[in-house]
Amino acid sequence: MAKFDIVIIFLYFGAMIAIGIFANRKQKNMEDYYVGGRKASALSIMSLWLCSWIGGAAIVGGAGKAYEIGVSSVWMVLTTAIGCVIFALTFASLLKKMGDYRLHLTYPDLIEDRYDNRARLIATITTLLAYIAYTAGQLAAAGTIIHTLMGWSLGTSFVIAAFVVIMYTATGGFIAVTYTDWIQFSLLLLGIAVLGVPIAWGAVGGISGLQNQLPTSYFDIGAWGWRTILGLMVSMVFSFFTAMDSYTRMFSAKDVKSARNGTLLAALGVVIIAFSATFLGMSAKVLYPDLTGGGGVAIATLVIQLFPIGLKGLIIVGILAAIMSTADICLLTASANFTRDIYQRYINPAASDKHMLRLGMISSLAIGILSAFMAWKMMNIINILYVAFTINSAGLFIPTIAIFYWKKANANAAFWSMTLSLITVLIWYVGGSFSWGSIFSLDPVWPGLAVSILVFVSLSHLYNSTEIGIQKMEIYNDKTYRK
Helix, strand or coil: CCHHHHHHHHHHHHHHHHHHHHHHCCCCCHHHHHHHHHCECHHHHHHHHHHHHCCHHHHHHHHHHHHHHCHHHHHHHHHHHHHHHHHHHHHHHHHHHHHHHHCCCCHHHHHHHHCCHHHHHHHHHHHHHHHHHHHHHHHHHHHHHHHHHHCCCHHHHHHHHHHHHHHHHHHHHHHHHHHHHHHHHHHHHHHHHHHHHHHHHHHHCHHHHHHHHCCHHHHCCCCCCHHHHHHHHHHHHHHHHHCHHHHHHHHHECCHHHHHHHHHHHHHHHHHHHHHHHHHHHHHHHHCCCCCCHHHHHHHHHHHHHCCCCHHHHHHHHHHHHHHHHHHHHHHHHHHHHHHHHHHHHHCCCCCHHHHHHHHHHHHHHHHHHHHHHHHHCHHHHHHHCHHHHHHHHHHHHHHHHHHHCCCCCHHHHHHHHHHHHHHHHHHHHHHHCCCCHHHHCCCHHHHHHHHHHHHHHHHHHCCCCHHHHHHHHHHCCHHHHC
16 A cells, blocks of 8 residues: 555544544534534435445445346445435425424434334334444444555554544534535545546446456346345335434434435435446456455455555545445434433433533443444344344334324334334344244344234224324324425
């Protein structure tokens, strides 16, 4: 690695930390720390979506899959664009209006406001575990990328990545995440699409060069298997409605148009990144067809072998930006779960704004350190905690959609559908791990979702809503919020 490239990378690290310190001065209360004072523009919402949902898995994993199967791997990232469009057209406006009216900061705020504190507790626990795990996964990915591309020891690479992300997120909160995501979104597009694709294009001879040197199957959009593609699409779309950072983003928008249009604009950016990563992976297959590490090292090899000094540093920064910008919002989300949904809700409801702001910073730091430790020492625990994401998708999707779209929804139906779906998912994971039978080879999200639907619909008809439940139903089904 040339010294000039190293300088570029460290300038990037320094800029991220400096932004965190600068943003710290703009925060006065917990609302500023977690939703930026509800002032985000459409373009800021766009960059927040792109940077949090297009992480290391999308860039490195997407290119790696393209190296192995070709253009069909584009679905790995393209499904995110589909999720953006559906979420923008069905939920964005409703969430922004209701979030402002009811002063929501988190997803569990919404769940309790429509149902009850039992449902909130389940949503809080699964979301907190999921985002701690996801933060750890992104920190591990960042450390691995630095180690692979720069040749530093894995320990040094990991410490640097974790330190930078934790510092600017803990000190600057949502405002720092917004500022840094703007920079990281620009670097991502610059490194992957604006610079990366043209260089690879010239090296392989464009699309015709790929067609001449790759098997025909590499140009089959369905080569991954339509069952797999459909499952990925359903899982991704569900995630938009059950991932807490989706709600944080909508609550942070300055108005309804910004919430909706920013989400739609993000879909366009996702499409660009999806096809860019796919092209880079296929180009790597042409240029380096027999990589020892397979698709997993495709984009790293491409950068090291093909890109010139200076541009190499920018490309590495672009890849790191994709990972770190996902890690920061995951860390902030987990912090909000603890600070707002556990501490303020159950331990100290009367805490002052100043106290909550300080606790938010401390919890971000503590959760960041915990995630870093897990990423370094306990990857098996991370895999276990990822079950929480499946629980969120399977158990929370139906009660969440019903908040705005089904008047019969009630607290008992929400709580028991979440609980029994959670149990079903866990049983399916255990059954699959111990080979209890062929039925347990099915992805746990499907039986979990089936149980959730059955229980939720049945209990919504069986139980009548309480007087408070009826009042909540009337608020959430008020036509004012659908205009």
